[in-house]
Each structure stands twice: as structure tokens, then as C-alpha cells.
Amino acid sequence: MDSKRRDMLKTGGGLTLLSLVAAAGWLKPGDGWAAEWNKAAFDTKSMDETLKTIGATTPAQSKDITFFSTPDIAENGAVVPIGITSAIPKTESIAILVEKNPNMLTAVFDIPPGTEPAISTRVKMGQSSNVYALVKADGKYYVASKEIKVTLGGCGG
Amino acid sequence: MRSHHRRAAQGVAALFILAAATALGQGSPVDEIAKYRAALQDGNPAELWEARGEDMWKQARGPKKASLERCDLGLGPGVVKGAYSELPKYFADADRVQDLETRLVWCMVTQQGYTEADAKKNPFGAGNDKKADMEALVAYVTSESRGIRMNVPQSHPKEQEAYRIGEKIFYYRGGPHDFGCATCHGDDGKRIRLQDLPNLTKVDGARKAYTTWPAYRVSQGELRSFQWRLNDCFRQQRFPELEFASDASIALTMFLARNANGAEFDAPAIKR
Amino acid sequence: MHTRYLLSVMTAIVVTGCAGGAATPPSATDAGIAAKAEAMLKASFKARGQAGLDRLDQDETQRVCSALANKPPPREIAEKIERANLAMIKWPADGKLLGDWKNGEKIAQEGRGKQYSDDPAGPVGANCYACHQIAPQEVSYGTIGPSLYRFAKVRGYGPEIQKYAYGKVFNSDAYAACTTMPRFGHNGILTEQQMKDVVALLMDPESPVNK
Amino acid sequence: MADPMKIRANVVGDTTEVKVLMSHEMETGQRKDAQGKTIPAWHIQTVNATWNGKTVLSAQWGPAVAKNPFLSFKFKGGAKGDKVQITWTDTRGDTRTDEATIG
Numbered sequence: 246m247d248s249k250r251r252d253m254l255k256t257g258g259g260l261t262l263l264s265l266v267a268a269a270g271w272l273k274p275g276d277g278w279a280a281e282w283n284k285a286a287f288d289t290k291s292m293d294e295t296l297k298t299i300g301a302t303t304p305a306q307s308k309d310i311t312f313f314s315t316p317d318i319a320e321n322g323a324v325v326p327i328g329i330t331s332a333i334p335k336t337e338s339i340a341i342l343v344e345k346n347p348n349m350l351t352a353v354f355d356i357p358p359g360t361e362p363a364i365s366t367r368v369k370m371g372q373s374s375n376v377y378a379l380v381k382a383d384g385k386y387y388v389a390s391k392e393i394k395v396t397l398g399g400c401g402g
Numbered sequence: 403m404r405s406h407h408r409r410a411a412q413g414v415a416a417l418f419i420l421a422a423a424t425a426l427g428q429g430s431p432v433d434e435i436a437k438y439r440a441a442l443q444d445g446n447p448a449e450l451w452e453a454r455g456e457d458m459w460k461q462a463r464g465p466k467k468a469s470l471e472r473c474d475l476g477l478g479p480g481v482v483k484g485a486y487s488e489l490p491k492y493f494a495d496a497d498r499v500q501d502l503e504t505r506l507v508w509c510m511v512t513q514q515g516y517t518e519a520d521a522k523k524n525p526f527g528a529g530n531d532k533k534a535d536m537e538a539l540v541a542y543v544t545s546e547s548r549g550i551r552m553n554v555p556q557s558h559p560k561e562q563e564a565y566r567i568g569e570k571i572f573y574y575r576g577g578p579h580d581f582g583c584a585t586c587h588g589d590d591g592k593r594i595r596l597q598d599l600p601n602l603t604k605v606d607g608a609r610k611a612y613t614t615w616p617a618y619r620v621s622q623g624e625l626r627s628f629q630w631r632l633n634d635c636f637r638q639q640r641f642p643e644l645e646f647a648s649d650a651s652i653a654l655t656m657f658l659a660r661n662a663n664g665a666e667f668d669a670p671a672i673k674r
Numbered sequence: 675m676h677t678r679y680l681l682s683v684m685t686a687i688v689v690t691g692c693a694g695g696a697a698t699p700p701s702a703t704d705a706g707i708a709a710k711a712e713a714m715l716k717a718s719f720k721a722r723g724q725a726g727l728d729r730l731d732q733d734e735t736q737r738v739c740s741a742l743a744n745k746p747p748p749r750e751i752a753e754k755i756e757r758a759n760l761a762m763i764k765w766p767a768d769g770k771l772l773g774d775w776k777n778g779e780k781i782a783q784e785g786r787g788k789q790y791s792d793d794p795a796g797p798v799g800a801n802c803y804a805c806h807q808i809a810p811q812e813v814s815y816g817t818i819g820p821s822l823y824r825f826a827k828v829r830g831y832g833p834e835i836q837k838y839a840y841g842k843v844f845n846s847d848a849y850a851a852c853t854t855m856p857r858f859g860h861n862g863i864l865t866e867q868q869m870k871d872v873v874a875l876l877m878d879p880e881s882p883v884n885k
Numbered sequence: 886m887a888d889p890m891k892i893r894a895n896v897v898g899d900t901t902e903v904k905v906l907m908s909h910e911m912e913t914g915q916r917k918d919a920q921g922k923t924i925p926a927w928h929i930q931t932v933n934a935t936w937n938g939k940t941v942l943s944a945q946w947g948p949a950v951a952k953n954p955f956l957s958f959k960f961k962g963g964a965k966g967d968k969v970q971i972t973w974t975d976t977r978g979d980t981r982t983d984e985a986t987i988g
Binding site (some may be wrong): 563566567569570571573574575576577578579580581582584585586588589591592593594595596599603636637638640641642643644645648649650651653 | 702707708710711712714715717718719720721722725726727729730731732735736739740741742743744788789790791803804805813814815816817818847854856857861862863
């Protein structure tokens with residue numbers, strides 16, 4: 246079923262389905278645990294595709310999104326620390342996307358009211374790449390990016 | 403097998419970084435790698451091994467359904483705090499010098515009733531299907547010496563002999579490449595490809611190297627013990643395989659650990 | 675004969691070097707400890723893959739150099755080792771010493787070979803870059819050995835230098851006793867053709883090493 | 886069964902900081918085994934954190950989150966002695982819940 250869904254997305258014939266997925270949104274705030282894993286979004290290969298799959302409009306570049314504890318160079322791509330803070334009011338979710346990974350979307354964090362819009366985790370990077378922080382705030386999307394050099398391949402290794 | 407390739411890849415990447423860093427006016431690659439290492443310190447997955455090892459230490463296990471809580475690591479039955487900072491050492495009950503792993507095997511056999519072969523069966527983990535209890539126990543015990551200064555004894559004649567034999571092994575050249583430990587680790591300021599090589603015959607090099615093992619190896623996603631470190635060095639030396647908890651491994655560990663005396667133990671660490 | 679001579683010289687060094695005097699039991703002398711270390715090593719390793727236990731058996735050069743513990747060998751011993759190793763070099767029957775420098779570069783980059791984890795049928799390289807700077811394009815080089823950049827440009831392209839380069843790759847102890855460099859020909863790590871290719875990397879005027 | 890998580894939760898002022906280490910392979914689905922067969926993806930898909938029963942963070946992860954994942958976040962509220970609970974579920978349907986007391 247899942248692969249069929251992906252095929253439809255790829256051929257562009259799944260508009261209805263697309264909007265259905267979009268309607269499901271990232272995660273339902275406060276109900277993240279129950280939310281089904283968004284396979285379509287995690288299967289995407291490009292930023293445009295990811296945005297389309299989640300029903301997002303073109304994100305605005307934002308200086309209010311910052312990376313912290315995130316090195317410019319990773320000694321090993323198997324473990325790359327990433328920290329993201331959003332100063333945009335009503336931040337609802339923060340997503341990490343790695344441009345040159347086989348699948349771009351890496352993680353989505355749903356931020357309920359009362360939780361600081363700041364998360365820190367570690368990702369794998371197959372090669373040097375731009376890393377995007379995609380923030381949804383008050384229904385709108387914002388993005389910031391950072392280039393991270395990888396000195397060792399973390400995938401397959 | 404791949405390490406050389408990795409080194410090559412790393413080198414090429416490093417050149418690229420150097421150029422990029424200069425162009426973008428970022429910090430130097432060395433500074434950035436230091437930042438990377440610092441960022442990793444915040445959460446070291448070695449803690450997962452430490453926690454598993456502590457559980458294992460306290461669980462009744464083996465044919466005798468006993469825990470290791472009466473195991474004497476050299477400071478008395480059940481004393482874990484600081485024990486690793488004084489190992490290897492001579493144990494009268496075994497009448498030999500033992501390093502941590504050998505001593506754990508001893509306790510698993512004498513107190514838990516395992517056969518020696520069973521206790522030594524899986525020293526180095528490989529993913530989820532082959533988790534090594536030994537590395538977990540090592541992680542727990544070594545973590546209880548963090549911040550304590552290395553104080554490896556040389557009072558018993560067998561401790562002195564182990565040190566001298568370990569030194570000989572360190573300089574022992576063999577195999578098709580004529581390699582010995584000292585080929586790479588006996589001189590200051592050398593590197594292999596772009597990786598710095600600690601001089602293990604000098605106090606500074608020995609301290610820095612020995613006090614940061616065991617370590618969670620990011621490249622392998624595993625916690626690696628000092629026994630593993632030695633095993634893998636000999637593989638790259640083109641020697642046959644160093645047997646886990648063998649006499650040669652203990653003697654060599656004695657030589658390297660004793661040379662680190664006075665330095666604060668700072669492991670399990672996290673390394674590339 | 676050569677062996678016995680070296681051993682006797684070494685024993686002399688060991689005895690003078692050992693300050694223990696009369697109180698030291700034979701097993702605690704330096705030679706006694708060395709013998710124990712060797713026996714212990716042999717009991718502590720197991721054959722695996724292509725690496726058999728015979729790899730722990732030292733030849734005379736390995737034995738003498740190990741005993742020196744990274745100290746430079748006294749002149750007399752150095753000369754003995756160098757002469758013995760020089761005599762063991764097999765020169766190519768066709769008299770040609772230069773192969774293809776491009777293959778030489780690949781061999782210089784290749785780090786696999788002879789480890790028990792390596793496929794015995796897989797590639798065997800010299801991993802020259804682990805220790806030497808060679809072609810300037812490769813910046814990931816080690817510093818255990820000297821830089822070989824501009825090898826022939828500095829030393830000349832003549833037959834004597836070619837012969838030195840080939841001999842050095844074949845058996846480095848023939849030129850510098852107790853060097854850290856492997857004896858690639860003597861110990862059968864590289865084939866004759868591979869050694870010629872590596873020599874070409876150092877000697878060919880077209881090689882990036884000499885550009 | 887999966888190993889327990891390592892959870893640290895500390896309150897400073899009115900903010901609780903949570904740091905979590907999880908034991909998981911996070912297999913990408915990109916790697917091949919010695920026989921050349923692709924090792925199937927196996928990774929944590931969802932993470933949910935609650936404080937006194939209220940969700941304070943939820944996440945969806947793909948296979949590119951690093952092996953033995955680390956996660957850190959902060960929320961307003963929390964008092965010493967309160968419980969923070971973390972649950973993850975992976976692609977095989979395995980799930981693990983662990984709890985820490987705020988210190």
C-alpha cells in the first residue's frame with residue numbers, strides 16, 4: 246500500500262491523495278503519540294517534494310531560526326550533532342532535513358505550548374550537505390540552513 | 403579493512419574543508435573538529451552500556467545464580483569505585499596478574515559458575531544481535547573510576563615481570579610488514595595519513611591514550627574496551643588474532659597502563 | 675654464521691646494558707624477559723584468515739631490531755643487517771626497473787592486504803601514503819617516513835637512483851637497518867611488477883611526483 | 886527486548902531540561918550485509934514525552950537519526966519529584982517506555 250502511494254505521488258497523479266496526506270499534517274499537536282508515522286513525507290527526495298507532501302507553502306527564509314551546538318565539520322558522518330532553536334512566535338513544529346541524504350526528511354519534532362521551541366539531536370549524513378531547519382509557526386513555514394562538512398561517510402560503513 | 407580507505411576519504415575531505423574554511427572565514431578545521439567532539443560529550447551512548455553493565459553486575463546470573471557483587475576487583479569484594487585505576491594488578495587467589503576483563507572472567511567462573519569458555523565467548527559486540535555482556539560490564543566498572551588518578555602497582559614481582567614483558571611485546575616486530583606497536587607509537591609528532599599517533603613510550607602520549615579507553619566509537623556505534631583496542635591494532639599490524647584476555651594482552655596492558663600513572667582516568671570516552 | 679654473529683653481538687649489548695649484576699636470576703635478565711615475551715606471544719595469538727601463527731616467528735632482522743627497542747642500531751650491527759638484507763634482494767631478470775607510474779599511484783593508495791580481515795584474493799597495496807608524502811595532489815599523507823615528493827627531480831633519473839629505489843622498496847633494511855618501512859619484496863607483499871610500478875611513481879619524469 | 890533508555894530530567898527555575906539516550910540500531914535500509922543483501926530498515930518512528938501525563942514533546946523519525954539516538958529539549962513547569970515519561974515505537978512495532986524523576 247505504501248509503495249503504491251509513493252508511486253502515485255511520483256507520477257503526480259495523486260493530487261487527491263496528496264491533499265489527504267497534507268490534511269493529516271505533520272503531527273496533530275498534542276496527539277503526536279497517536280499520529281501515524283508519515284511515510285510519504287519520510288520517503289521524499291527533495292525539499293520541494295517534502296514541502297508538497299506535507300502540504301506546506303514555500304517557506305520563508307528566517308533569521309529567527311538558529312543552529313546551536315552544531316559543528317561546521319563532522320569528524321564522522323555517522324553521528325552529527327544538530328541543535329535548532331526557533332524564536333518565531335507560536336512555533337508548532339521543527340523539522341530537520343539533510344539535502345544530500347537518500348531521504349531528505351530526517352526528523353520532525355512537534356512542539357506543544359509550554360515546550361521551548363529548541364531541540365537537540367544527532368543525525369547521520371552520507372556526505373557533506375546543507376542541513377535545513379524547517380519550522381511551522383502559526384500555520385506558516387520558515388526555513389534556515391547550514392552547511393556541514395563530513396570527513397567520513399556515515400552510511401554504509 | 404576499510405580503515406585505510408576511510409583515512410584516504412578523510413584526507414581528501416580535510417583538504418576540501420581547509421579550502422572551504424579559508425574561503426568562508428570559518429574557524430580552522432582543527433577548531434571545528436574540536437567543536438564537533440565537544441558537542442558529542444553532552445550525551446555519550448557509552449552510558450547505555452554503563453547502565454546495562456551495572457544491571458548485569460547486580461543480577462543473579464550463571465549456573466550458580468549469583469551476582470558479581472562479591473567480585474573482588476582488587477579493592478575488596480564488591481568494591482567497584484576506583485578499582486579500574488589500579489588495574490592490571492597481581493591477585494593472590496589467581497596467583498597471576500589480571501586486567502579488568504581477565505578478572506571479570508575469573509569472577510564469572512568462580513562465583514557465577516560459568517565455564518571459562520562461556521565467560522570469554524563474546525568479548526566484542528557487533529550490533530543488536532550480538533551484544534557483548536563483557537563490554538557492558540567493562541563500561542560500568544571503568545565508569546566508576548572516572549576522575550580518579552591512575553595508580554597501577556609495580557610492587558609484586560609478577561607485576562614487575564608483566565610490565566617488562568609488556569614492554570618487550572610493545573617492541574616486538576613480526577609479520578610480513580615487520581610491524582610492532584612501536585612502529586607507529588614510538589615517536590613524537592608522527593601521523594598516519596592525517597591521524598595523529600600518540601607516542602606511547604612517553605608519559606604524555608601514554609596518559610592521553612590510556613585514560614580515554616574504553617570509548618564509544620561513533621564510527622562503529624559500539625562501546626569498545628581496551629582489549630578490543632589491542633586486538634584491532636594487531637590486526638592492522640598483520641599479526642594473527644590476539645586472543646581475548648590472553649597473557650600477552652595483559653602484559654601489554656600493564657606496560658601501557660603503568661605508563662599512564664598519575665593521569666586522571668577519563669573514560670568511557672566518545673571517539674570518532 | 676651471520677645469525678650467530680648478530681646474536682653474539684646482541685648478547686654482549688644486553689649483558690653490558692643490564693645493571694642487575696650477580697643478584698639477577700637468569701629469567702629476569704633482559705634476554706630472559708625477551709624469551710618469556712616471545713613464548714607468551716606465541717601462546718596468546720590464534721591463526722585467523724590468512725594470518726597464521728608463523729607470522730610471529732621472527733627472522734634475524736626482526737629479532738635484532740626488536741631488541742633495540744627503537745634505539746638506533748650500533749654501526750657494526752647496522753652494517754651487518756644492511757649487508758645481509760642487500761644480499762637477499764632479487765633484481766628483476768629483465769633488468770627493467772620502471773613500470774607504470776599510474777598503477778604505482780594506485781598501489782601507493784591501497785591500504786588493504788595481508789590483514790586477517792582481508793580477502794586473500796583481494797587487492798594488496800603498499801599504502802605508501804600512510805607514511806609518506808608522494809604526489810602533491812594527495813594531502814592525506816602520513817609523516818612516519820620522509821617526503822618522497824620530487825624524488826627523482828632532486829636525486830636524478832639515472833640508473834643508480836632507479837636501482838636504489840627498487841632495492842629500497844624490495845628490502846628497506848638493506849639501506850637503513852631497523853627502519854620502520856616494510857620489506858615489500860623480501861616478505862612477498864608486492865609482486866615484482868607492483869614494485870616496478872611504485873618505482874615508476876617515484877622515478878618517471880611524467881609522474882606527478884616529479885612535476 | 887530493547888534496553889532501557891537513559892533519561893535525565895533537571896529543573897532549573899521554571900524550566901525542566903530533559904536529555905535522553907536510547908538504545909537502538911537505527912538501521913538505515915541502505916546498507917548491505919556481507920552477502921550483498923540489503924539490510925532492511927529498522928528504526929524508531931515515533932517518540933513521545935510526557936510530564937505528569939501531559940505531552941511535552943512528540944516526534945517522528947526517519948532512518949537518518951543516528952544510532953543510539955540522543956534527544957534533548959526543555960519545557961516550562963516541572964518540579965523536583967515529578968515524573969517524565971518517554972515512549973518510542975519502531976518500524977517492527979517494538980515499543981519501550983521509561984521514566985525519570987525530575988531532579
